[in-house]
Amino acid sequence: MGSVYIAPIRLAILEADTPVPGIKAKYGSYGGVFKYLFERACASLNPPQPLSALLELSSHDIVNHPGDAYPDPETIDAILITGSKYSAYDNDDWIVRLTQYTRRCLEGGRVRVIGVCFGHQIVGRALGVEVGKNVRGWEISVTEHELTEEGKKLFGMQKLAIHQMHRDQVFSLPPGAVQLARTDVCDVQAMYIPQRCITVQGHPEFTDDMVREILEMRRYGGILGPDIFEDGMRRVSNKHDGVAVARAFLRFLRQ
Template sequence: MPKLPLRIAVLECDIPMQPLASRFGTYPRIFSTLLNSAADALRYPGLSSREGLEISGWDVVNGGKYPVLENIDAILITGSKFTAYDDDPWIVKLVDFTKKVLEQRRVRIIGVCFGHQIVGRAMGVKLGRMEAWEASVTAVDLTKRGQEIFGKTALAVHQMHRDVVFEYPEGVENLASTERCKVHSMYIAKRLITVQGHPEFNQDIMMEILKARHANGLFNKEMYEDGTSRADKYHDGVLIAQAFLNFLLED
């Protein structure tokens, strides 16, 4: 049985905009809420919202400090408004740190959206931009391996991205895709799991982001109305987080 608590370092690649930060907190709190819900649903001995999880936050954009690998069991790289293939010093440093984690075998990696893309970049594959956005609750197709990992035949996941990983790195298992984005989830047993979507988002978070991006002209009326029409749909955020925990518990 894996040693508990699971010590997860959340690498904060952005700060949620107001009023989301005041209501839901920064990303360590948002992911703690998600992972606590998943732990309760998983019913694994010694793991619940009350015990078995030790989550810390690391502001890699402004603080620049990273956890000592000996003191953690996993890193979780969050989403971000920034571009994973840019060469801002903090992004380059994050890619280098991710490479360092990939070079060893004990500390595992979870990547979400921007974090998914950072893992792809660290593994040497091309990133880029789609013509159209994926936004709000979106149907995601699963491969046979993806169905085994997530325990369903397909997923519904909140999305907010136009940047993508264009190809699967060597040695990575393909778990999921959509019509617009073929690289939606990457997996290597006991080493990494990533998703392009946002399991940590809920309807309220998505609505605030859609409103803000419509107000600043990034989303036109059609895109905004399409996104808001799906923001309240069922999504598999907690189920995906259960897969994250199962991945960390894999002995």
């Protein structure tokens, strides 16, 4: 008997921001950044796989073209909501529309949802929990996470380190969600509802070059103070597990 052909998962990347200039020049958009992440994840599988065998990616600018950006849920298998400089608790038209679309996908039960940073917070909002500013302040650069037992199983490791770039947070777990990771600054770092959603507060897609540029822009823009900036720059080149998180995303999509 021949092997059974499994069609690639149709993953729509909902771009909630435009990258900073250096990232934009190299990758085009956040869709390109996530394509690069998933290419590395597919290449790291045993045996290695080409991206096209596992995923069929499309990118959608939901900030500048919200009226016609959203794919019909019938034409996709999953969405990934990217990070953003905006706040998931604001009521700008496009943020409200994104929350409604995410809720529709979650309630429909067929389209899987991946949330990253801002996307993690949008999923929290869509599932009815509070999202807001973290009084403990910023988390930036490579940050170590404590994994729950479920997190260790899901990510396939005992502890996790990924890039962070946030000051907002999801305050509590939505009904039915399992906590995967926490830090001292932010308790809900990653959450999971089997066959429905997986989200991370950190940025598995970021590399040290990307984070260095973002830190420098935010430092010179007055968003980050010198102490926070220098602390982030000290850790920016530390080893991180972004590709392992992307492999967990692939397993989630195939469940």
